[in-house]
Amino acid sequence: MNAKPIGPIPADFAEQAVLHVAGQGAADWAAAGTPLYLYDMAAVSARIARFRAAMPKRVALHYAIKANPFPPLIAAIAQQVDGIDVASAGEMDKALAAMPAAAISFAGPGKRDAELEAAIRAGVTLNLESEGEADRALAIGARLGVAPRLAVRVNPDFELRGSGMKMGGRASPFGIDAARVPGLVRRLIAAGADWRGFHIYAGSQALSAEAVIETQAATIGLAARLAEEAGALPPLVNLGGGFGIPYFPGDVPLDVKAVGSALAGELDRLDTHYAIELGRWLVGEAGIYLARVVDRKESQGETFLVVDGGLNHHLAATGNFGTVVRRNYPVAVAHRMQDPVEEVVSVVGPLCTPLDRLADRVALPRAEVGDLIAIFASGAYGASASPQAFLGHPPVREVLAGV
Numbered sequence: 001m002n003a004k005p006i007g008p009i010p011a012d013f014a015e016q017a018v019l020h021v022a023g024q025g026a027a028d029w030a031a032a033g034t035p036l037y038l039y040d041m042a043a044v045s046a047r048i049a050r051f052r053a054a055m056p057k058r059v060a061l062h063y064a065i066k067a068n069p070f071p072p073l074i075a076a077i078a079q080q081v082d083g084i085d086v087a088s089a090g091e092m093d094k095a096l097a098a099m100p101a102a103a104i105s106f107a108g109p110g111k112r113d114a115e116l117e118a119a120i121r122a123g124v125t126l127n128l129e130s131e132g133e134a135d136r137a138l139a140i141g142a143r144l145g146v147a148p149r150l151a152v153r154v155n156p157d158f159e160l161r162g163s164g165m166k167m168g169g170r171a172s173p174f175g176i177d178a179a180r181v182p183g184l185v186r187r188l189i190a191a192g193a194d195w196r197g198f199h200i201y202a203g204s205q206a207l208s209a210e211a212v213i214e215t216q217a218a219t220i221g222l223a224a225r226l227a228e229e230a231g232a233l234p235p236l237v238n239l240g241g242g243f244g245i246p247y248f249p250g251d252v253p254l255d256v257k258a259v260g261s262a263l264a265g266e267l268d269r270l271d272t273h274y275a276i277e278l279g280r281w282l283v284g285e286a287g288i289y290l291a292r293v294v295d296r297k298e299s300q301g302e303t304f305l306v307v308d309g310g311l312n313h314h315l316a317a318t319g320n321f322g323t324v325v326r327r328n329y330p331v332a333v334a335h336r337m338q339d340p341v342e343e344v345v346s347v348v349g350p351l352c353t354p355l356d357r358l359a360d361r362v363a364l365p366r367a368e369v370g371d372l373i374a375i376f377a378s379g380a381y382g383a384s385a386s387p388q389a390f391l392g393h394p395p396v397r398e399v400l401a402g403v
């Protein structure tokens, strides 16, 4: 039977014979129970160092915790980045446990009054998503007698595309249409708010440096135009992020050095501070999902490895989290990383649905009942982005290694 290709195993782990993280074998990490997500802090720190080396000094690095809100990971990352971006009051509480309020910003549509009030009381910056939200935040600030820290999220008239950029505005629940922003900024300042600047986020999971470079240049151009029309210099321009990671066959890593050198030539168009907010690029390749083979079975000539967790823990690897075509994540038998392939198998989870397929007809060395299967590139949009209650299996364990 023909095997389907798998995505690239991150270089942090690809050369190992037996999978180790922070010097300890996968079997030891798994001894306290499977399935688990294992996050390698050294791999995260290496990404942060790569960002710092590639980017101009003037650009701050924020962690967007919706990619992975595991508290020990947030705490460790907070030591190495300049800010945290959150998208709910729940995430804000996690961020406040790790970072001063002044370094936290809160985006996302539909913030309830209680969320706005909690942010304003704490001194967290609100990235305003609508004029109605601006009015409510100003009213809450007036009632509390504090000047709320307010940034304006702009709905840009361009978009970051995985392969190149699509220009042209579109309706969006996120941000305020660019044409309406200067008037709102003037109104915020007149009302006595502590205006923090602009947040402009144009997209996600880009592997093309060219697309990111074009988007960043357009973003700075837009921020400069809006600042001029508003008659006020933004204290901070959050350029968004969108740095992608390789998941699938043929994916190549984003050239962050090229992004950094192009960005260096654009920054002086505006006298301000800049930030880039990243989620998956910081943590995605650092995470491994480890599940144990419970059963091997044959059906009509196909071999299935049934493991003890699936889409309930890792929706994205099953192709059900925002992908159009199902493709295979990088996968390996944890103690036979370099062994020759012996068979074509599908790795499926324990849920009673055909959607629960972690790897579809992949060529692997033979794995027996009790062996560990590793799904790589699993550090972002895993545990917190999967329907853990579905079918009532136990929640997945999460472990941060190397701290």
Ligand SMILES: *Cc1c(COP(=O)(O)O)cnc(C)c1O
Residues within 6 Å of the ligand: 064, 066, 067, 085, 107, 201, 204, 205, 240, 241, 242, 243, 277, 278, 279, 280, 281, 380
């Ligand atoms: C989701 C999100 C991010 C993080 O995206 P990644 O693709 O994980 O880097 C950053 N900023 C905003 C506003 C987001 O909504």
